Amino acid sequence: KLTELLQWYAATFKDPMMLQPPAWFKAFIYCEAFLQMPFFPVAAYAFLKGGCKWIRTPAIIYSTHVATTLFAILAHILFHDFSKSEHVGPQTQHERLILLSIYMPYLLIPLLILFTMLYNPHYNHVEKRKRK
Numbered sequence: 001k002l003t004e005l006l007q008w009y010a011a012t013f014k015d016p017m018m019l020q021p022p023a024w025f026k027a028f029i030y031c032e033a034f035l036q037m038p039f040f041p042v043a044a045y046a047f048l049k050g051g052c053k054w055i056r057t058p059a060i061i062y063s064t065h066v067a068t069t070l071f072a073i074l075a076h077i078l079f080h081d082f083s084k085s086e087h088v089g090p091q092t093q094h095e096r097l098i099l100l101s102i103y104m105p106y107l108l109i110p111l112l113i114l115f116t117m118l119y120n121p122h123y124n125h126v127e128k129r130k131r132k
Contacts, residue, residue, distance in 0.1 A: 013102055014095050016087035017076070025076075028069045036066065056123045063114035070107035074100060 010019045017025050039062050046055035077099050082089025090096040117123050 010087060013099055014082075014088050014090045015099055015102070016082060016085040016089040017073075019087045020085070022076075024072065028073070031065070031069065036062065053123060056117050059113050059117045059123075063110035063117070066110040067107055067114065070103065070110070073103055074107065077103065 006018060010016065021029065039058065043055060043059060043062070046052035077090065077096055080089075082091065090099050
């Protein structure tokens with residue numbers, strides 16, 4: 001069933017990277033599995049509990065890492081010549097924009113996290129320690 005779903009997605013949205021990922025895309029998948037996925041329960045705990053200022057640095061690292069990988073993916077979608085791909089890729093600008101819209105939330109959410117960590121006074125406030 002999952003294989004069928006993957007086939008349907010790749011054909012419908014013309015995303016050959018899911019069926020035949022380039023080496024650099026595979027590297028991003030490993031980063032997601034071993035770096036990003038372990039971060040999710042930690043971040044969920046911190047954000048649901050609230051008041052956990054210690055999440056600031058891990059969240060900045062996570063969000064900048066994810067945003068950086070997404071810039072490469074989005075550039076690939078916009079500029080790569082998919083006519084040589086074994087699987088059907090986007091051929092028109094409209095098809096590229098549709099595929100881009102699928103990946104865009106994976107950029108926007110980390111950017112929202114990053115801006116929250118950098119500019120929200122709750123996370124950005126530097127505590128002054130008392131001298132003894």
